[in-house]
Amino acid sequence: MTARLGMHTLTGDRGLLFGGDYNPEQWPEEVWAEDAELMNAAGINLVTVGVFSWARLEPEPGARDFGWLDRVMDLMAGAGIAVDLATPTASPPPWLGHRWPATLPVDESGHRLWYGSRNQFCPSSPLYRERALAIVTDLADRYAGHPALALWHIGNEYGQFCHCDDSAAAFRAWLHGRYGDLDTLNEAWGTTFWSQRYSDWTEVITPRRAPYIINPTQQLDWQRFCSDALLACFRAERDVLRERTPDVPITTNFMGLFKPVDSWAWAAEEDIVSNDWYPEPGDPLSPARTALAHDLMRGLGQGRPWLLMEQSTSAVNWRPHNLPKPPGQLRLESLQALARGADGLCYFQWRASRFGAERFHAAMVPHAGPDTRLHAEVRAHGQELRKLASVAGQPVPARVAMVFDWTSWWALEERGRPSDRLNAADQLLAYYVPLWERGVSVDLVPPDADLSAYALVVVPNLFLVSDRDAAALTAYARGGGVLVVGPFSGVVDPNAHIRTGRFPAPLRAVLGASGEEWQPVAGEVRCRWAGGGEFTAHTWTELMTAEGAETVAEFSGGGPAVLRHRAGDGVAWYVATMPEPAALGEITARALADAGVRGALPDLPPGVEAVRRGEVLFLLNHGPEPASVPIPDAAEDLLTGAAAEGLVTLAPRAVAVLRPHG
Ligand SMILES: [Zn+2]
16 A cells, blocks of 8 residues: 555645535535635635435436536646545435435334435435445546546545344344354343343344333444444445546544544544534534544544534534634634644535525535625635644644543443443543643554553543553553543443442452442532642442542542552542542642643643644634733744744734744
8 A cells, every 4th residue: 555645645735624515516516606706815725525425426216317417526626625535425415315215214212214304314224324435536536637626535434324124134133243143142232131132143133212211232232233334335435446546635624522423433434634624613612622623533533633524603503502603713613623623624605505404504605705804814714724824734743542442432421320320421521631631642542552651541431441452551550651530431341231349340459449339429519638628529439448548638538539649650630529620630630740741831721722633733712801821931932923932912812823933
């Protein structure tokens, strides 16, 4: 295989990428020439075309209408704008579902979901797959070698599932591959409970709606299968494209921490990781949540640059109440992605739609036209990115890793556990925030990652853990690493069976502590630091005993709440509750001290994000007030060309991109 395709394939000649989804089929062709002119004026160099064009490309079964797309591709080539060409398979035309209803998905109640919206396909339908591959093959044959074609965009926001008979058959085949025989499946699913023993493969079904709680291992395997079934759809399209255009990289757009697809497994199958991300303007945690999503994308690409495929210039339309972005917010959020490893900053979408379900979604060219405040900001941002071209390809070095696992997420959040209030994504964010506030860069990693390069590894929750991964975490700490483990970790094995004995059984030795009861609480509990002072925790406590670990904090009613253990050459922390943010910040600060890790800058003002990418330091003020940030070295602000020294003052929503002098 030749050198791996990646963002460098696109940015090598173009620098940072800037653009958006371009849906010219929604507009008369007279508008297209103006589009190209406006795009050039805004510095746009990448557009995503054709995501929802199946009905236009194949107006009736087997027909092909590529003429309009030929003209779009030629127009973009003439304007010097690269095309991220989408396979149109996320939304089949009505004729597919009308003629062949078996291609339509079925929900857990057995109800078929119809066309009239989007995403209406069954991932396991042989006919859907056949028709999808046919249009993808013709698309690839037609545009292979076209000068505008720079990137393939497969499908869109994969996350479908289906409970039809085809899916049930595919689920059984998947289970057969996993377990080999029915006795092994019965054992893994624990079917002696509630008289669920299967006597024949044909009895095994998807977890359809049932009178009461569904078998947790059946449910877990179903989630594994759904991710794999969609991945098989993706792979089939990818293989068609790769065969015909081996030099064109391939991506599909993730949606941050999105539960239905195991993004670790998916990212390994694509050339470029890309993400759709829409921060909630009313959520005070949005800047940290967004940073976490960006770090996840960088982690999915194992540190390589990624592409922000979709963001909004202002309001979205799909929340109940949609706040616009104030002036400067568009730029702030886009540069935040750049700071955290994105080499391309794109939007949904170029021109605001007049019709359809997203007609109130903001765009790069609003309904009011290009002579507007919003479009002026878009244009200024695109032009400004040229000053930051040197950032492309630069790494975001991190000495801290956070472990996150989709399988454990699925297993944790099933019904029938001690508390529904302990959730994997919330725990991840809770442990991420104090690192973000301190300007500490974090890599998101899967539980089987090589941890040897990290000084600190944080495991906010790992409810399901394999023996091998638990042993690796143990070896990491014993070998000199600093390990922080959050509550309700190490509870079940890969079959979601409880690990018996004192918990967390596979991590007990390295943590130097163990527990015997999970004890959720109605509200808050008080805790005392061993060195004096108190804090509150909430929702969750565990009845723990120290077995060599020191008790850093205890519950006011007695028993360790936070433990720290010298394990071999390293240190292992265990947090047996959900501390208030300030207390989790204190635990984080102590673990960082154990690891000898410092943030990008000391004493960051609240709301200011600091992150280093390559030699450049990004400072982003997410707060409502001006902020002054002391910087250690004289620098040049790449955005303004001005010299910076001593104290950098940032207005609300302002950004500085500082390159040290000399
Ligand atoms: Zn189906």
